[in-house]
Amino acid sequence: MGALTSARRANPRGRRPARYAIALAIAVALSLVLVASSILNYVYLDTVAGRTSLYGLLAVALIALGTFIGVRAVDRDPARRRRDFIRAAVLLGLAALLWLLLIDVFIFTNAAGPGVAAICALACLPTTAFGLWVVRRIDRNEKEPWRLVLVAAAWGAVVATSLVIWAESLWQEIAIRTLVPGPGFDVSTAFSAGILEELAKGSAVVLLFLVMRNEFDDVVDGIVYGAAVGLGFNFMESIAYMTNLYAIFAPDGVGGYAAGFQWYARQVLGLFFGHATYTAFVGAGVGIARQLPTTRKKLIAIAAGFLVAIAAHFAWDAWINLFPIEKNNFAILEIHLRTLIMTGPFTAAVVALLLLGLHIESQALADQFRKEAALGSGAITPDEVPILMSPWRRFQQRLRVLGRGGLRAYIRLARLQAAQVDLAMERWHRERQEVDSPLEVDQEMRRQVIALREQFVRVISGG
């Protein structure tokens, strides 16, 4: 993305697109909802969650500030960019720690203790990290920057969970006081989880789409960001359930078992089948909207993504009792089958969208590689086209270079290939009239590619 961002800098925009104003409006609205609901919750419900949400505002503010600085850094010169990224990382880290601390102190620590909470968090870290690694890897043509994938996950873990704690507490409180306990109540709770959690998580994907359009190319990117938000949410929810159930069952000597079961159900079995799948649909809707020609279709696509996400989430929460787990030798098999039957079709649907998206993206890039090579600009040569068209062949070429020129040569070639893919992607969007940047951007990107090629040649020739 280096070439692209430099090119953006080389062609300053006269006026920011309207989508920035929409993003700002959404961010302000979310902040107001956070503040208002936390105060209302605290004053009227006086629950533990209410206190947490009020005190958690500082963590939410740190996340918002860190995200803003991190995203803004992309448009900065290298020196300021580095400084801004460090600031953003520190703020996000502080926010995450503060939030974990609040969760532990105000909700579970009294019962489960900080040691148990820390163990639960540590147990969820490797699985969530693996999930994020896999999700990022599936974008085989152009991997999304780690900073944005992690920002998406952080939003899911901290901001989205904060939003839903308050809203779901209110919904639950009203439902307990007004509904007949039983299936109707369960359906109400499922609507609450499906609607509120998907809106909270999906708002992160929408904001990324509005603010980071350059890193949001198509349905594949949308699925990656959506799944990352879902994995972040799943991380925090897993810790909450594990510590809570540990505290409930520990006096009977089965606290560890209860927490361990939650870990397996949410961090292994449900890692990709739960929140990651749901929010990936929001991302898919936004990603498809990115490439649609009219505002009406864009809005329909985004709404459709949210609708599928809400329905998938709702179906799991509302009808999980239709598949009761018997206490016998087949229980472990039944648990897996239940997940496969209830969430499997939705995961299969999102994978179908992903594969179709990858196919479209690969075809379009191949077409653009060929057109750029035919142009004779020197950014992409005809003999590079078959290599660039195949992620596997690109990797093989980098491996060969690693053997010849070491890690430095490998990194230089990786940057060159990434810049060439960026150029092809930019050409694709321009051909489809999906970019608001001036035509000079393409020319600047070509200059960047040629400069990267010269650097690579110098490294490989020992210069």
Added chain:
Amino acid sequence: MFAAPLDQVRTLYRTLLVFAAVSLLILVAGLVEFAYFEPPGQHTGLKATIAGVYQYDPDHKTTVGPDRTSFPRTVQFAAVVDWSTLPKNVVVDARWYDGFGNVVGSVGPATPDQLADQTIVPVKVPPGFSHNLPGHYVFVVERYEGGVPVEVIGRRVVLVER
């Protein structure tokens, strides 16, 4: 205006719309289920008298001490209902739900007369456990219609401490 890839994106768009249509059916099914178990227009204004929630002595099957809103998990407790205040022709039951939504104690469904000697509704400790699980417990007195509980006519929430 657009090149060939547009058709492919349109395929994606249409696929998503198909998924959305199925999703809409799922959500409508949810609403129908909700309406079945929470039928509108069932509010009768009927009120069951819940005398209170008290510590329970299982050996003598009696309640002890004052009305309370929270209990330690080691203490057993029960709700006391005055069935005599309800009309004789309604079908009612009373249930305790634990924090996980499981029924952990109930009487009925039956008419108030048939329940007259079951005024105490204790919470049962779940099998395999020595004490109640902590959390919020909800006690409800429900009115039945067509074999399904349709209205809550009395409700108490108590906390079982950790």
